[in-house]
Structures are given as structure tokens and as C-alpha cells.
Amino acid sequence: MTQRYDAIICGGGPAGSAAALALARRGHAVAVLDRARFPRPKLCGGLLTWKTVRLLETALGETVDCLARAGAVIHRSDRYVIRTFDKPLAEGALPFPFHFVDRAAFDNHLLRKAEAEGASVIQGVEAASVDTEKGVVMAVDGRTWAGDWIIGADGANSVVRKAFAGVDRERMRRLMAPALEIALPAAEFRPVACPELYVGFLDAGYGWVFPHGEAVVAGICGLRREKINFSAMFKEYLEFLGVDPAAVRPFRGHPLPYGNYLEEPVEGRALLAGDAAGLVEPLFGEGIFFSLCSGWYAGEAVAHGLARRGDPGPVYLRRLHRQILPELRASDRLRWLIFRAMRHTGPGSLGFFVNAAARPLAEMVHGMRSYAWLRRKRWDFLEG
Ligand SMILES: Cc1cc2nc3c(=O)[nH]c(=O)nc-3n(C[C@H](O)[C@H](O)[C@H](O)COP(=O)(O)OP(=O)(O)OC[C@H]3O[C@@H](n4cnc5c(N)ncnc54)[C@H](O)[C@@H]3O)c2cc1C
Known part of the structure; x- marks a missing residue:
């Protein structure tokens, strides 16, 4: 028998939990399906930037202190070192500390928060295929779930993405x-x-x-x-x-x-968020912020669509194109500039670059400035 919800989210990592929180808070019936049982391990360095901490505080209602009490934040550091195998290239202080999380505890905490706010969390369910036109998720054990909308937050090897006809699989x-x-x-x-x-x-x-x-x-x-x-x-x-x-x-x-972000991660009744949509910053590989942020945007867009009986796709795409994709494109350009310069003139060129503009570059990594020409970045979740 097919179980029906307003929205089905495939994957309970940061993207899925953020989407579930956005929907559950607006009173929508939302189910999160994950093949794992939480807390589950996740291979990750767990580094959080300033923008991640600010998004957690303002959109998700989660503080660093609370995450530390839950065993999720396990270290903070306000310095960095960049080096080759032979010599240091740059080191310095940061305008805001990097926080480091234990992903098993962090992801579990956010998923439990979504559950406490009304989301149904269904663990041990592996999605096998998705019908993006009908809004149906089929699990490997034959069970099915249907939703007005589906959010694919099932990570880099997304099964939901495999149902998208418009994805350039070779580039991916x-x-x-x-x-x-x-x-x-x-x-x-x-x-x-x-x-x-x-x-x-x-x-x-x-x-x-x-x-x-x-x-x-x-x-x-x-x-x-x-x-x-x-x-x-x-x-x-x-x-x-x-x-x-x-x-x-x-x-x-x-x-x-690592540079394969999708420009239009929407098809039929399905939206992709986080790694499923390739939304990772292409220079350092920062993905936690972009999964939380895109998951939140996807959840808000679907809530908006449900309330107005409209299509959430354009709302989601508009926000991605205003806030996230310009950062990923600019970071992509910067990384090729850096990698090519290092190939031709050696790693010393990176040291020179970082030492010449240490403070603005650190602010760029944290998200206070944009990857596009180091302009001040205005994140919409920080604007009342
Ligand atoms: C080695 C490594 C180090 C990294 N270090 C950092 C770092 O320091 N800082 C940073 O910001 N980013 C880092 N990243 C990137 C970051 O881990 C990801 O971008 C982030 O986890 C993406 O979140 P997500 O919610 O999109 O996907 P995930 O966190 O991968 O969550 C996807 C969820 O979907 C579930 N799932 C998958 N397939 C199915 C299915 N078929 N059916 C049901 N459920 C399914 C999984 O069990 C999982 O719980 C690192 C990545 C790697 C690989």
C-alpha cells in the first residue's frame, strides 16, 4: 500500500533535515526516508564556516553551544596553515573560528530536531527508483511512498537524480x-x-x-x-x-x-538539494553549508507551493540562482586560476596570493565576502 504525504524527502543528511524542518514548521505532512539508521557514520572533515553557523542559527534555530552539548561540535580553531610537503606557504588568523563537527552526531541531531518538529523519519528504507512525474518513491523492498513533491537529498550517488532526464551524466x-x-x-x-x-x-x-x-x-x-x-x-x-x-x-x-553542480535541479515533481544536485563549493569542497542552505530553500519552496497550490520549482531555482550558484561558478573560476598558476609557476604562487590578501580571502571562505570579486556577500537568510 502506498503511503501519502505532502512531501517525501529522500535522504536524512544535512540537506534532507533542513528541508524537513522548513516543511514541518509550516505544518505540512513530510516524510524523510533514509537507508541508514541514525546515528550513522559519514566520511567528512566536518569543517563549518561562518555562513554555516549563521544559517544554523537564523534558519534552523540551532546554536553552536547546543550542538556542542549534543557532542556534535567537537573543536574550534581560529587559525589555518597552507603548505606543500616541503615548506609552509601561508598561515594566519581567521576573522571567525572554523568549527568542526562529528558528522554522526551532527546529522543525528538535525534529523531528530526535524522529527521533534513534526517530520516522520523512516529509517532503513533504501529508495530504488523514483517517478518524478507522479511523485512516487519505490524502495528496494517494494514499498512505495507518494508525495505532492519529492526532494532528492540522497547524496552524491543520488537515486532521485538518476530519474532526471536532463542531467549531463558524463559531466557529472x-x-x-x-x-x-x-x-x-x-x-x-x-x-x-x-x-x-x-x-x-x-x-x-x-x-x-x-x-x-x-x-x-x-x-x-x-x-x-x-x-x-x-x-x-x-x-x-x-x-x-x-x-x-x-x-x-x-x-x-x-x-x-567537485564542480558538477546542476544549474536546474528540478524536474516534474522532484527537486534536488545538496550533494544530489552537486552543490559543493569547487575549490575547497565545502558541502555542509550548501546542503543545509539548498535543503532549506527546497523545503521553503515546496511549502510555498503547497500553500498556494503552485509549482515550487521556479521559486527554488530563483533562490539558487540568486544566492548559491553565483558563488559556485565564481569559486570554480578561481580554482582553475589557482591550479593552473600552480602548474605553471609552482605552489609558491598560491602562497603569494594568500599572503597578499589574507583577510579578504579568509572572509570569502567563511562567506562574509563573495567568491565573485570578493564583494560583500548578502545572504538572504540573514536579512530579517
Ligand atoms: C572525505 C570528505 C570530506 C568532506 N569534508 C567536508 C568538510 O570538512 N566541510 C564541508 O562543508 N563539507 C565536507 N564534505 C562534503 C560534505 O560531506 C557533503 O557535501 C555533505 O554531506 C552533503 O550533504 P547531503 O545531505 O547532501 O548528503 P549526505 O550527507 O551524503 O546525506 C545523504 C543521505 O541520504 C541517504 N541515502 C543515500 N542514498 C539513499 C537511498 N537510495 N535511499 C535512501 N536514503 C539514501 C544516506 O544514507 C545519507 O544519510 C566532505 C566530503 C567528503 C567525501
Whole structure:
């Protein structure tokens, strides 16, 4: 028997929870389907920028203190380091600290919040296919759910996206970066007080070492532009960090949308948000903010459509095109500028660039300034 809701959300990560909160708060019947049972692990560095904290506070009603009490925020740092394997390129202070979250706790907290505000959370349900015209989700076990609208928030390998006829699948695949990461016990590693970025060893990508409470996470991500064996490269990276790769195997990896954002993630009765729509910032790979923000926009657009018996698609697209896509396009241009400059003149060019404009660039990463010409950025969720 098909269960009916106003909206069905596939995926209970940050995009799905933000969409569910927007809809449940307006009294709509919304179901979140997720194949996992929460809290579930999620491979991620967990770095939150200023704009993420502000979105959590203003739109989602969630504070850093509350997230820290829930065990979700586990570290904060107001400094950064950028270096090659051989030498430091730049380091400095930040205008606002980076916060680091444990994704299992963070995602669980947001999903429980959506549930407490009225969303039905249905776990252990894996969507197998979606009919975007009828608004029906079919699970692998044969059960079906129907909604006036469907929000695909099911991550980088989205099943909802597979039902979209208009997606350029070759581009989606080409710009999907392999990301490998491990968590090491902090006590067994050297002290790491602030995020460290490593450049110059990947043609279009980078490595990171992040403080993570009792752990340190180390990872790499990049585009498959040459015949790179990412697993072998990650081994070398760990060896450089003084970690025996054999002692920490098997490595875990997850695809990261890295420049394959969709310009029109709407088809029939379905809207895509977060990684499902490729909405990740293409230079640093920041995805948590863009999943929360696009999920929130998608939820608000569907609520608007339900209230007026109208189509939420244009409302959602207008907001994406005003707020999010200009940032992703500008960041995409900047990353090719940086990667090409590093290829031709060496990583020192990045150090020169960052040191020349340290403060405005840090404000750009945090979202106080735009990736487009470092103009002051006005986020609509901060405007009363
Ligand atoms: C190694 C790595 C490090 C990263 N580090 C950072 C970082 O430091 N900061 C940052 O901002 N971003 C980072 N990102 C990106 C960030 O993790 C993602 O952009 C973000 O998780 C996207 O959120 P989402 O809700 O769209 O998808 P997800 O968080 O992937 O959630 C999708 C949900 O959908 C569920 N699902 C999937 N398929 C189905 C299905 N068929 N049926 C039902 N449910 C399904 C999954 O179980 C999951 O719960 C990193 C990514 C990687 C891979």
C-alpha cells in the first residue's frame, strides 16, 4: 500500500533535515526516508564556516553551544596553515573560528530536531527508483511512498537524480572527485591545533589534516584528470604525515561533487538539494553549508507551493540562482586560476596570493565576502 504525504524527502543528511524542518514548521505532512539508521557514520572533515553557523542559527534555530552539548561540535580553531610537503606557504588568523563537527552526531541531531518538529523519519528504507512525474518513491523492498513533491537529498550517488532526464551524466561523472579520509587517534599523532591544507601534489585537488576532538582526520580529494591512482597517492600522503598506511587500512572513500553542480535541479515533481544536485563549493569542497542552505530553500519552496497550490520549482531555482550558484561558478573560476598558476609557476604562487590578501580571502571562505570579486556577500537568510 502506498503511503501519502505532502512531501517525501529522500535522504536524512544535512540537506534532507533542513528541508524537513522548513516543511514541518509550516505544518505540512513530510516524510524523510533514509537507508541508514541514525546515528550513522559519514566520511567528512566536518569543517563549518561562518555562513554555516549563521544559517544554523537564523534558519534552523540551532546554536553552536547546543550542538556542542549534543557532542556534535567537537573543536574550534581560529587559525589555518597552507603548505606543500616541503615548506609552509601561508598561515594566519581567521576573522571567525572554523568549527568542526562529528558528522554522526551532527546529522543525528538535525534529523531528530526535524522529527521533534513534526517530520516522520523512516529509517532503513533504501529508495530504488523514483517517478518524478507522479511523485512516487519505490524502495528496494517494494514499498512505495507518494508525495505532492519529492526532494532528492540522497547524496552524491543520488537515486532521485538518476530519474532526471536532463542531467549531463558524463559531466557529472567527470567532475565527481574521489575523496579518501581516515581518522587517527590524536594521541598517536603530532599535535594539530588548526586545519592544515597540503597542495602541490595533486593537479586539481588537495590534502587536509583537521583537528577532530579526540582524533585527527587526514584526507585527500581531487579530480581524475590524469591516470592517478588515488589509493596509492593516499598511501604516499600518509607516509609523508608519518603514518604507516598498513596500520590504518582499509581506507574509506566517498565521491565528492567537485564542480558538477546542476544549474536546474528540478524536474516534474522532484527537486534536488545538496550533494544530489552537486552543490559543493569547487575549490575547497565545502558541502555542509550548501546542503543545509539548498535543503532549506527546497523545503521553503515546496511549502510555498503547497500553500498556494503552485509549482515550487521556479521559486527554488530563483533562490539558487540568486544566492548559491553565483558563488559556485565564481569559486570554480578561481580554482582553475589557482591550479593552473600552480602548474605553471609552482605552489609558491598560491602562497603569494594568500599572503597578499589574507583577510579578504579568509572572509570569502567563511562567506562574509563573495567568491565573485570578493564583494560583500548578502545572504538572504540573514536579512530579517
Ligand atoms: C572525505 C570528505 C570530506 C568532506 N569534508 C567536508 C568538510 O570538512 N566541510 C564541508 O562543508 N563539507 C565536507 N564534505 C562534503 C560534505 O560531506 C557533503 O557535501 C555533505 O554531506 C552533503 O550533504 P547531503 O545531505 O547532501 O548528503 P549526505 O550527507 O551524503 O546525506 C545523504 C543521505 O541520504 C541517504 N541515502 C543515500 N542514498 C539513499 C537511498 N537510495 N535511499 C535512501 N536514503 C539514501 C544516506 O544514507 C545519507 O544519510 C566532505 C566530503 C567528503 C567525501
